[in-house]
Amino acid sequence: MRLRISLLVLSFFLTTSIAFADWGKTGHRATGEIATSYLTPEALAAVNEILDFKSLALVSTYADEIKSDTLYRKYGAWHYVNYPFGSDYDDHPKSEYGDLMVGIDTAISMLKDPNVSKEEKAFHLKMLVHFVGDLHQPLHVGIADDRGGNRFQVQWFDEGTNLHRIWDTTLLDYYKMSYMELAATAPYLSPEEIDEVAQGTHYDWMRESRALCEDIYANTKVGANLKYRYAYIYMDKLRMQLHKGGIRLAMILNEVFA
Secondary structure, eight states: OHHHHHHHHHHHHHHHHHHTOOSHHHHHHHHHHHHHHTOOHHHHHHHHHHHTTOOHHHHTTHHHHGGGSGGGGGGGGGGOEEOOTTSOGGGSOOOTTOOHHHHHHHHHHHHHOTTSOHHHHHHHHHHHHHHHHHHTSGGGEEOGGGTTTTTOEEEETTEEEEHHHIIIIIHHHHHTOOHHHHHHTOOOOOHHHHHHHTOSOHHHHHHHHHHHHHHHHHTOOTTOEEOHHHHHHHHHHHHHHHHHHHHHHHHHHHHHTO
């Protein structure tokens, strides 16, 4: 009986952890590693001072790691933003608990404030690294009806799963690369293309992720058995999202610490 209860608790813990994950550790770390390569010397020095030389890749998963601590429960809603298809973020009522955009806005504001302590800056820098990663996981700019794809049931090579998990971890796991390999083999972009990616604000990038989310829903049926073709269609887009997230995170930090 005790073993059965333990297994049930473990099953609940794993299911809950997966349901609220985002990009998985590999994706977040890849974005942090890519961002580091685009930092200005001034921004890199400021980041190293605030984080005591911990890398952006290392701290990128912090916002997920603190979810089990009730002291940080209030930040749970900051990992995503939901609004119905066919509507716009500006027109839809906002969550009373905040959302991903609130999280990014707050983190940037705290990092810019000269009166904020180093400890608080470190906390919000870690959160910002994670949230910018979340912003580029398209199912984190989804719809509340299915909890950002967590209730959108599909199969992956005959194994039951959900659409959110496919984009969190499954596609990246299928690619069989470490975060360092993903960062080192990020899609090539010319200087002009990099400048284009860096244009706009995180509100513009949110809408870009939302467009990809809508494309995913249009090309994925509930219950579908996703296999090689799905990976073929979306793997390059996923890798580009990681690259864009890294470039844009660096752009934010370069501006904050200019």
